Amino acid sequence: MMIIITMILTTILPIILISQTVKLILHITLTSKNKAVGIFHPFTNDGGGGERVLWCAVKAVQDLTPDLPCVVYTGDHDATPESLLRRAVDRFGVELISPPKVVHLHKRKWIEEKTYPRFTMIGQSLGSVYLAWEALNKFVPLYYLDTSGYAFTYPLARLFGCKVICYTHYPTISLDMLSRVHSRSSMYNNDAFVANSVLLSRLKLVYYTFFSWMYGFVGSCANLAMVNSSWTQSHIEKLWGIPDRIKRVYPPCDTTGLQALPLERESTPPKIISVAQFRPEKAHSLQLQAFALSIKKLNSDVPRPKLQFVGSCRNDADEARLQSLKDLAIELKVEDDVEFYKNVTYRDLVKLLGGATAGIHSMIDEHFGISVVEYMAAGAIPIAHNSAGPKMDIVLPEEGKQTGFLAQTVEEFADAILKILQMSESEKHEMAEAGRRRANRFSEQRFYEDFKAAISPILN
Structure with a gap:
């Protein structure tokens, strides 16, 4: 009996599978x-x-x-x-x-x-x-x-x-x-x-x-x-x-619209912007730690900066990450120096970029880095992770002039923030100008x- 059942199954099942596959292909075709x-x-x-x-x-x-x-x-x-x-x-x-x-x-x-x-x-x-x-x-x-x-x-x-x-x-x-x-x-x-x-x-x-x-x-x-x-x-x-x-x-990248922004920025307080979705790979906590460390190392004669997080939340997990970032700011005692902007309009984003002295982006192996280009086009000096897109395509010298900074660790990001804060207005202007020319390569x-x-x- 078992032999008969086995013979039936081994004969009929392949026929059924083949017929169903043929029906599927015919349906699609x-x-x-x-x-x-x-x-x-x-x-x-x-x-x-x-x-x-x-x-x-x-x-x-x-x-x-x-x-x-x-x-x-x-x-x-x-x-x-x-x-x-x-x-x-x-x-x-x-x-x-x-x-x-x-x-x-x-x-x-x-x-x-x-x-x-x-x-x-x-x-x-x-x-x-x-x-x-x-x-x-x-x-x-x-x-x-x-x-x-x-x-x-x-x-x-x-x-x-x-x-x-x-x-x-x-x-x-x-x-x-x-x-x-x-x-x-x-x-x-x-x-x-x-x-x-x-x-x-x-x-x-x-x-x-x-x-x-x-x-x-x-x-x-x-x-x-x-x-x-x-x-x-x-x-x-x-x-x-x-x-x-x-x-x-x-x-x-909206280089045309952002390049209309003036390169001169209000220096008190200097603003560092971070534009990225609130996702784990964007490494926002590293930015916050680097910012807190830079404030600790800051000389008293240099204005205390502000860090502005600008991003969107796709779901509850992103909302939770945003809240944990706010909690970390309190833990690091920099909550008064950090601002959060969620799901802003394009017009508001342009306004924020227009007031930023620098832009920070810390994702490892960021495939490209649109926000890094946006920083440069807007006149904000970029501080990006020393890997992938920013390293290979974006934050490169333009006509022999430095266009920004690359970093990997909390200490390196903090040092880059300090360097920008301690630069003279003419030095900032020269670097921002070179970055803006570089950004032209990635226009819309x-x-x-x-x-x-x-x-x-x-x-x-």
């Missing part, structure tokens, strides 16, 4: 494609550099092909074409030619970090496939543009017959991450408990190695991959293995030109 650009950006309210790229990308497509509709896949249920049009202007100063169409997604929780306390990368990556399945079943575009870095959705989009274009801000996994796990370095993406265990570190290294292989496979399905920096390009070329389909397109206009040049062969 027969699904009609719409001549449109479908933009996969589930979080259209994150307020960061990624959202600026989204709206600038929509504008670039509209400029290049006015008759080609842009459809945004979003998990924000209150988003409408009109509200997104207003948001692009209010938050980023980007004026779209027409409102984008909207496709609402209801399964966004499957890509949220809180859904996966462990194995977050693989969980979010597979979750993005499920979310893309919902998106493509609702609307199949001829061109699928991912502006959020969900590479695992590319094979599915190709299966639906789409041409896949992506703008990659940073690799989901990098060779640096593998190196840190191998060396057992503790960091926001490598828990101290794991780093302190030989066995767990080895297991995580196997997991990361397997994931990097999968990431390389799905990424290679892109017809065109745009990357935002030299650092990102280097990693993506090694992981995806498609160097001929990779184009470096620096992200759009330059993004439009490079983005359109990259996508034209695909759209045509």
Whole structure:
């Protein structure tokens, strides 16, 4: 009897699986494609550099092909074409030619970090496939543009017959991450408990190695991959293995509007601005500790500075991080010297940048660093982490003149703050002027030109 059941199962099950697979392929193949650009950006309210790229990308497509509709896949249920049009202007100063169409997604929780306390990368990556399945079943575009870095959705989009274009801000996994796990370095993406265990570190290294292989496979399905920096390009070329389909397109920075701000700043009190979402990798606590240390070392004849945190909160976890930062300011006894600005409008951000003497940014391996460019364009001297984008592309000498400072430790950031505070007004002006010239390389206009040049062969 068992032999008969086994024979039936081994015969029938493969037939069932094959038939279901054929049905799936036929369903996808027969699904009609719409001549449109479908933009996969589930979080259209994150307020960061990624959202600026989204709206600038929509504008670039509209400029290049006015008759080609842009459809945004979003998990924000209150988003409408009109509200997104207003948001692009209010938050980023980007004026779209027409409102984008909207496709609402209801399964966004499957890509949220809180859904996966462990194995977050693989969980979010597979979750993005499920979310893309919902998106493509609702609307199949001829061109699928991912502006959020969900590479695992590319094979599915190709299966639906789409041409896949992506703008990659940073690799989901990098060779640096593998190196840190191998060396057992503790960091926001490598828990101290794991780093302190030989066995767990080895297991995580196997997991990361397997994931990097999968990431390389799905990424290679892109017809065109745009990357935002030299650092990102280097990693993506090694992981995806498609160097001929990779184009470096620096992200759009509002250098034109910010360069209208005067370089002369009110020196009492000098203001140091920090513009970044309240996320763990942005290392706000390091900035606060460096600021407190610089105040301790400050000479009595130098005005006491103010530190201004400006950022957005995506969820409750970000809100909790913001509150812990306020608590840390009290603990360090600098609460009267620190100001917090949450979810500000673009107009208010420009006003704050216009009053800043310096700008601080401390994320390790920041893939590019739009806020660093914004500091420079606005005339605020940057103090950025000595790695990745700021080190390789941004805070470099311009015409032989220093454009800012690079640092790694609390002490180095504190020393950079002190150097700026102790500089004469003419020295500050000279450095700010050089930084502003450097920022011209990353203008919004330059993004439009490079983005359109990259996508034209695909759209045509």
